[in-house]
Amino acid sequence: MINAVTWMPAAILSMGAVFTLGIDRQKDMALALPIAENVTGLLEGYAGEDLTLSEGEIRVAGVSDYLFREFNYNGGPDAATAASMPVNYSVYVGYYEQQMQGKSIHSPKNCLPGSGWEALGSTLIPVGVYTGQPTQVNRYLLQNGTTRALVLYWYQGRGRAEANEYRVKWDLLVDAALRGRTEEALVRVVVPIPDAPDGENTAEAMALSVAEMILPELYDVLPG
Numbered sequence: 001m002i003n004a005v006t007w008m009p010a011a012i013l014s015m016g017a018v019f020t021l022g023i024d025r026q027k028d029m030a031l032a033l034p035i036a037e038n039v040t041g042l043l044e045g046y047a048g049e050d051l052t053l054s055e056g057e058i059r060v061a062g063v064s065d066y067l068f069r070e071f072n073y074n075g076g077p078d079a080a081t082a083a084s085m086p087v088n089y090s091v092y093v094g095y096y097e098q099q100m101q102g103k104s105i106h107s108p109k110n111c112l113p114g115s116g117w118e119a120l121g122s123t124l125i126p127v128g129v130y131t132g133q134p135t136q137v138n139r140y141l142l143q144n145g146t147t148r149a150l151v152l153y154w155y156q157g158r159g160r161a162e163a164n165e166y167r168v169k170w171d172l173l174v175d176a177a178l179r180g181r182t183e184e185a186l187v188r189v190v191v192p193i194p195d196a197p198d199g200e201n202t203a204e205a206m207a208l209s210v211a212e213m214i215l216p217e218l219y220d221v222l223p224g
Contacts, residue, residue, distance in 0.1 A: 026176060028064075028097040029183035029223040035067040039217045041091040041189075041210050046071040051090075062103035063094040086203055089191040091210060093218070099172065099182040107165055108140070108153050108188060117142040117149070124163055125152070125204075128212045135161045135215060141200070148193040150203040152211050156218050157184030183223055187214065 042048050051068040053061070070090045096105060109119075120141040126134030137154040154161055155168045158175055162168050168184075176182045189210045191203040 026098045026100070026180050026182055029181060030097060031065060031095060031221055032223055033221045035065055035093055035095065035221055036069075038221050039067055039091070039093060039214050041069060041214050042071065043089075043206065043209060045073060045075055045085070046089070047074045061094055061106065062096065064097040065095045067091065067093040084194055084196040084198070084202060086192050086194050086206060089189065089206060089210065091214060092188040092190075093185050093214075095183070095185045095222075097183050099176075099184065105155065105184060105186045108138075108151065108186075109165075117144045120148075125208070127152075127208060127215060136163045137161075137211060138163045139204070148200075150191050150193055150200065150207055151188060152207045153186065153188040155184055156187055156215070157222055159224070161215060161218075185218065185222060187211075187218065189214075 036050060040048075048069050048071045051070055053063075053066065053068060058066075068090070069092075070088055072088045073085055094105070096103065099105065120143050122138060122140045124136045125139040127137050128135060135154070137152050140151040140153070142149045142151060154163050155165075156162075158171070158179075158181055160171060162171065172182055172184070189207045191207045191210075193199045193203045196202065
């Protein structure tokens with residue numbers, strides 16, 4: 001049997017020709033609900049603050065709408081617990097009403113190393129059960145100097161949540177050609193790893209809790 005990963009790049013290139021035929025009839029798909037008002041990500045003991053991207057950052061990213069929210073730890077039941085908790089974490093959702101050349105999702109695999117982060121390891125991890133089976137998301141362990149962080153990210157749109165970037169590109173090309181739709185969101189949760197014996201597991205548990213919260217919320221926010 002031929003491994004799907006082997007033929008997927010060639011298939012994507014082949015579908016590119018079909019994709020170009022569907023560009024002119026792509027639809028701008030507006031959000032069903034505002035992101036900022038309907039995606040929370042707030043864990044107990046933290047307070048959230050919305051951050052603003054500059055006009056230049058929005059232009060480079062090409063997003064139609066976004067949520068960038070940082071959560072800071074503001075209390076816990078005791079000092080020992082507080083010392084072992086991440087001091088903050090962040091949620092980013094970048095939404096594209098349609099994707100085209102020069103206005104498409106940039107993979108965190110490419111962006112994060114360019115900002116000084118080094119990937120220490122990556123794998124897939126299941127999150128919740130919303131469509132009959134767990135949703136697989138990307139789990140990245142990063143380091144920048146002495147700082148480490150755990151990142152979960154995935155792509156969500158057109159009724160799907162997907163981690164595999166080959167699969168994402170394939171679905172994008174098929175939907176562009178057959179449905180005239182390319183809208184999608186990049187979703188990213190970043191949790192700094194605390195300097196504690198079980199810090200990485202603590203950060204992963206927090207990231208999973210946030211992902212399990214916002215993944216179903218995004219199904220309501222994104223176009224059906």
